[in-house]
Amino acid sequence: MSADTLLQGLRTGLTPFLGLPLCLDPRPAMGVVLGAPCDAGVINRPGARLGPWAMRAASMGVGSHPMPERLRDGRPGRGHPAAKGWFDGGNIPTLPFSLGEALQTVQATVGAWALAGCRTLMLGGDHSLTLGALRALARKHGPLGLLHLDAHPDAADGAAWGTDIHHGTWLRQALEEGLLDPERVMQAGLRAPRFDDEELAFLQSVGVRMWTPADLRDPRLALRLKEDLAAIGEGPAYLSLDLDALDPSLVPAVAEPVPGGLSLAETLRLIHAARLWPEPWVGADLMELAPTLDGAEASARVAVHLALHLLA
Ligand SMILES: [Mn+2]
Numbered sequence: 001m002s003a004d005t006l007l008q009g010l011r012t013g014l015t016p017f018l019g020l021p022l023c024l025d026p027r028p029a030m031g032v033v034l035g036a037p038c039d040a041g042v043i044n045r046p047g048a049r050l051g052p053w054a055m056r057a058a059s060m061g062v063g064s065h066p067m068p069e070r071l072r073d074g075r076p077g078r079g080h081p082a083a084k085g086w087f088d089g090g091n092i093p094t095l096p097f098s099l100g101e102a103l104q105t106v107q108a109t110v111g112a113w114a115l116a117g118c119r120t121l122m123l124g125g126d127h128s129l130t131l132g133a134l135r136a137l138a139r140k141h142g143p144l145g146l147l148h149l150d151a152h153p154d155a156a157d158g159a160a161w162g163t164d165i166h167h168g169t170w171l172r173q174a175l176e177e178g179l180l181d182p183e184r185v186m187q188a189g190l191r192a193p194r195f196d197d198e199e200l201a202f203l204q205s206v207g208v209r210m211w212t213p214a215d216l217r218d219p220r221l222a223l224r225l226k227e228d229l230a231a232i233g234e235g236p237a238y239l240s241l242d243l244d245a246l247d248p249s250l251v252p253a254v255a256e257p258v259p260g261g262l263s264l265a266e267t268l269r270l271i272h273a274a275r276l277w278p279e280p281w282v283g284a285d286l287m288e289l290a291p292t293l294d295g296a297e298a299s300a301r302v303a304v305h306l307a308l309h310l311l312a
Contacts, residue, residue: 006061030085041128047290054291106132124287145184145237233277
């Protein structure tokens with residue numbers, strides 16, 4: 001399948017994500033991958049509007065499903081996501097100039113696919129766009145659980161920049177709009193230096209489960225970690241990955257890299273915890289890849305690797 005994908009990409013010059021069949025109109029299926037090419041919500045280093053193209057290009061011919069984590073466990077491969085009913089739905093037609101309009105377009109597009117019964121994997125785009133997807137999916141499923149991997153809490157008070165919505169506020173918005181079940185929200189990878197601690201106090205006050213890299217690595221907290229990860233999936237849940245959760249030595253091409261991040265193995269362990277949930281996640285995203293900052297396609301390759309595990 002991956003050889004076909006590579007040949008098809010060479011022949012056509014088109015590179016749908018992982019070689020999935022392209023389908024621009026919502027239809028009943030297992031799921032759809034949607035690009036979200038907007039970075040109007042970025043504070044410092046822009047470029048994430050080009051993320052969907054970079055991830056599609058980096059996905060050409062890499063293979064269709066992950067190597068089993070351990071060859072000795074004898075489990076067979078899980079097959080190509082196309083065979084399980086995944087499509088590439090193209091890009092959400094966000095315009096680059098207005099974040100408000102982009103959020104409405106994301107909500108409408110994700111909502112239309114969700115209405116057709118599809119799970120959605122969004123390729124960002126900056127992290128503010130997650131709010132549009134959550135608005136769409138909470139309308140269908142009710143308040144969602146959220147596993148949020150990020151260096152930053154993304155729950156700033158909008159007053160600091162004079163706007164309620166940017167890539168550092170979407171989680172607060174989602175909580176205040178009732179899109180999430182706060183007791184089923186978990187953040188992992190938090191480590192960004194603080195301007196103040198109001199944001200952390202807010203998250204603690206609503207019951208969000210917060211994990212720094214050091215906490216994740218503390219063996220005394222292993223049971224607690226397992227319990228928290230399980231709790232997120234006790235109802236419909238969303239999985240949101242800011243690529244800056246990973247260490248910048250691995251993923252430098254993000255808007256706000258922060259040293260001391262997660263390894264690939266740590267990130268995969270968190271993603272794999274979702275496999276133990278009673279129901280598969282209803283939506284997921286990979287946000288903040290800014291390919292203009294990438295060298296040797298390294299960050300985009302990591303994003304594709306994570307996507308393969310999300311779809312496995
Ligand atoms: Mn983020």
